[in-house]
Amino acid sequence: MEERYPAYTQVKAFKPFHGRFDPCPPIGIKYYRTPPNLYMNFQPPNLEQFSPYEALMRGTLWKPLYDYYENPYRERKS
Amino acid sequence: MWVYEKKLQYPVKVSQCNPTLARYLIEQYGGADGELAAALRYLNQRYTIPDKVIGLLTDIGTEEFAHLEMIATMIYKLTKDATPQQLRDAGLGDHYVNHDSALYYQNASGVPFTAAYIQAKGDPIADLYEDIAAEEKARATYQWLIDISDDPDINDSLRFLREREIVHSLRFREAVEILKEERDRQKIF
Secondary structure (H helix, E strand, O other), X not given: OOOOOOOOOXXXXXXXXXXXXXXXXXXXXXXXXXXXXHHOOOOOOOOOEOOHHHHHHHOOOEHHHOOOOOOOOOOOOO | OOOOOOOOOOOOOOOOOOHHHHHHHHHXXXXXXXXXXXXXXXXXXXXXXXXXXXXXXXXXXXXXHHHHHHHHHHHHHHHOOOOHHHHHHOOOHHHHXXXXXXXXXXOOOOOEOOHHHOOXXXXXXXXXXXXXXXXXXXXXXXHHHHHHOOOHHHHHHHHHHHHHHHHHHHHHHHHHHHHHOOOOOOOOO
């Protein structure tokens, strides 16, 4: 079956202001998540499903509701 | 009445001896947006919400206890063999003095759990909106925990819990939609 991709991004980013006298080096980009539930409001019928085993591992039966999370920031010294 | 299944909802594996991580995880155990607060909030709201969404609150409230049990298992495994010295180095010296390595309902800063974390306003929309907010706050907490933890096995379990918050949030949104609709209201034209 053809994989359907969401018509929105699940990660948004913005660049916080960095002042001349801010003590830490700028973090650059700040990220925030906009998971799929925000765009659904009411789940439509007949969405694509994971296999039962896969669903148990991922935490949802529904492919359009799955949202993998990873730390978006890289480590740095200081 | 509940029926107990003697297994975790999702496996909890710990790869490193890291009591500091246990200290952070406590936030989801006895914190304001933790699993205990969630379970108690939903199960308590059931009594004064329209019949159509009582079942949803029972289901999700019950699942939150399964999550609480997973968090408890993580904290227990991360601290059970730690020496007092190790706990002190992890910033858990004050916890050790008060509780040994027993679990306690408190947040990551050691503030004990309070019923003031939860609300039961009696207004179905107000209560469900609080539930949606609670799920999003718990999702965010799981994100920050994943960011701060470098234990891949713990993170795997935390990702599962985060995904459940997303599903629960959608279910509460659907409950709001159900209550907004007028499907079975008597309409006389």
